[in-house]
Amino acid sequence: MTLLLDRDELHETLEKLARAIAGAAPRDVPVAVVGIRRRGETLARRLLPLLERAGLKAAHYGVLDITLYRDDLTTIGPNAILRGTEIDFDLTDTWVVLVDDVLYTGRSVRAALDALMDLGRPRAIRLAVLVDRGLRELPIQPDFVGLRTDTEPHHIVKVKLTEVDGQDEVELYDRRD
């Protein structure tokens, strides 16, 4: 196991991410921060006060469950557990920051984009991720990245967050170990 980010580094990275988003956000369009369940959701909620400190007050916060949009639904079988989408505002004409913990193949983001489009017509969607580990299978790139790191397919990047996992850190495992 390699430690990619410890607790303090993770916090710094999030602040950096928030500053980058706040700097790029339009001033005349309502901003919606939407996290992908589950860790993207937690990260999105944490970003809200950080964004505010960086001068951006988000108008909306929402949570996206992409289970029903996954392209591997037929193979994951009964492991698919729905936790529900909670977006109780109109996405139309908002500037959406889509938040996820790890960007890998790009398939989750593809599913999330489809899910968002079914809910409304945002002015724009931007992608913010804590870790970009490369190895994309779809032409999808992030707009805001906390940490970029090269990995191999046999690696596992595990983002741990206090609210879900009891501690804050990012680890890299080797599946072969």
Added chain:
Amino acid sequence: MTAGIERPVWTRKHLLTINELSREEILFLLDTAESFKEVSTRSVKKVPALRGRVVVLMFFEDSTRTRMSFELAAQRLSADAIDFAEKVSSTKKGETLLDTARNIEAMGVDIMVLRHPAAGAAEHLARAVNCCVVNAGDGQHAHPTQALLDLFTIREHKGRIEGLNVAIVGDILHSRVARSDIRGLQKLGARVTLVGPPTLVSRDFEAMGARVTHDFESILPEMDVISMLRIQKERMTASGFPSVREYVHFYGMNRERLRRCRPDVLIMHPGPVNRGIELAADVADGPSSSILRQVTNGLAVRMAVLFLCQQAAAGGEHAP
């Protein structure tokens, strides 16, 4: 985006009765239905979860709302829904059903939704085909999705099911809805009271663990939920049935009886309502009534059923 490591709760590719479900399975299904309820509130009322899947609705008995509800549920999951409706000759029901089903399955169907006048028809079908089978009502035996949507509606209203006093009123003897409701409610810890004339609610039902009474008036004040069953008028002429006037007098829910209930009582009805018989019109349309909400929730529950059964089938070796 890794799959959960914990053992999946739902591994059934068929839904045949409520009896076979555990408390955990029922609660998991209700939670899943909760997520599907949101889909119906969107501008695009569709998710791609069952895209490319085929659901065939095999209704050998008249039904408007259940068939529509399943059809819409399939469509909201992006499945293709096709209708197969045929009156079978009652003499060769069993044989005809399986023969028909195998032919339909050969066309590449993923889920069969069956409504049939013979008790046990769904189970019979499930044993003969490889695709998923969902029971949409078989004879006087079972109607699991109705029970699930009733449970969903009660939980939504009361926040819980455990410990509630629930009365089911009417022709319990001939009702598959009642049988499924009793089992479902008991599994989730409700106390069930069955109410009706002695010929339609015999003491035999006490063996199911329910309380039986023929005195509707006396139980009104203690009930949290009262579910009024539909009186099938075509049966009213048969022996054992009171006259309509008699029935309304003793077992109809009206404004006077409602006044004697708890203020937060929930009045349910599986539909379609015989207004003025089991349920007075002003009660059916009043604030205590959940009739239309039951219909709305039925859609979400049936989406959850189709989705979970299909997922279990996709899981292959997990399916029983």
